[in-house]
Amino acid sequence: MSNFPLEAHDLTVAYDRRPVIYGVDVQVPEGKLIGILGPNGAGKSTLIKAVMGIVPKSGGWVKVFGKPFERNAARVGYVPQRESVDWDFPVNVMDVVLMGRYGKLGLTGRLSSSDRDAAADALEKVGMLPFAKRQISNLSGGQQQRVFLARALAQESDLYLMDEPFVGVDAATEAAIIELLRELKSRGKTILAVHHDLPTAQTYFDMLLLLNMRLVAFGPTEEVFTQELLQKTYGGRLTILAEVADQRVQRK
Numbered sequence: 001m002s003n004f005p006l007e008a009h010d011l012t013v014a015y016d017r018r019p020v021i022y023g024v025d026v027q028v029p030e031g032k033l034i035g036i037l038g039p040n041g042a043g044k045s046t047l048i049k050a051v052m053g054i055v056p057k058s059g060g061w062v063k064v065f066g067k068p069f070e071r072n073a074a075r076v077g078y079v080p081q082r083e084s085v086d087w088d089f090p091v092n093v094m095d096v097v098l099m100g101r102y103g104k105l106g107l108t109g110r111l112s113s114s115d116r117d118a119a120a121d122a123l124e125k126v127g128m129l130p131f132a133k134r135q136i137s138n139l140s141g142g143q144q145q146r147v148f149l150a151r152a153l154a155q156e157s158d159l160y161l162m163d164e165p166f167v168g169v170d171a172a173t174e175a176a177i178i179e180l181l182r183e184l185k186s187r188g189k190t191i192l193a194v195h196h197d198l199p200t201a202q203t204y205f206d207m208l209l210l211l212n213m214r215l216v217a218f219g220p221t222e223e224v225f226t227q228e229l230l231q232k233t234y235g236g237r238l239t240i241l242a243e244v245a246d247q248r249v250q251r252k
Helices: 044-052 093-104 113-125 141-154 171-186 198-204 227-251
Strands: 006-015 018-028 033-037 059-063 076-079 159-162 190-194 207-212 214-220
Touching: 006 044, 018 044, 018 059, 018 207, 033 044, 033 171, 033 198, 044 076, 044 159, 044 190, 076 141, 093 113, 093 141, 113 141, 141 159, 141 171, 171 190, 207 227, 214 227
Parallel strands: 018 214, 033 190, 033 207, 076 159, 159 190
Antiparallel strands: 006 018, 006 059, 207 214
C-alpha cells in the first residue's frame, strides 16, 4: 500500500467536455511544503478540488494515504479561496473554526470541551482569539484568511490543501501564514498551496508543482525553478518572470 500523502494517476477533469487538467501523474512525499504554480486558467484550483471530489474527475484516480479521498477525508484540511466564501453568512469566528472539528466528533455527535479547546488553540496560533465572537463579515480580508487557516488547523490534519492562501492579505498576515506552514511541516505535515508570486515561491516552498493543464514539472524548488521550466509553464507571459529565474541562477 502507498504511503504517499497524495498520489494521482492520469488525473483528468473536463468542464463541458473541455479538458481543464489532463493526464496528471504525481506522488507527493510526506512532510513537504509544496507550491502549485501556473498561469491563470492552468487548472491549479481544479487540481485541488478534484483531489477532494469537489469537482468530478473525467479520468484517472486519486489516493490520499493509499486510500480514496472519501475514506481518509478526516486526514485532509482544506483552505478554499477567500473569494469563494459567502462572508455575509451569520456566523462568528469561533463557529467557523469549530466546523473544523466536525470530522472528529464521536458517537454523541456533539462538540466537547476538548473540541472547543482545540479551536481556541488554533485561533491563538493565527492571532485571532480576541476576535472569537466577532461576525466573520466584520473582519478584514487578512483576518478572514487567518480564520480559515485556523479552521484547517483545528482539523488536526496530516495533509493540507490550500487554494491561494496568500491572496488579498497584508504583509504581516502573509509572514504569519508562512511561519505557521513551516511549523506544520516541522511536525511532519504535508502542505500543498496554490501560489502566484514567483519570487516568494523560491523561498517559501521545498518543492514546486508546475501546472499548465498538464503537469510540466514536479520536484525540489532548486531543480524546478529554472527559466526553461518556467517558460514551458507560462509561455509568452514570462518575460519579467524569466528574469527572476536568471537572477537566482546568477546568485548561485
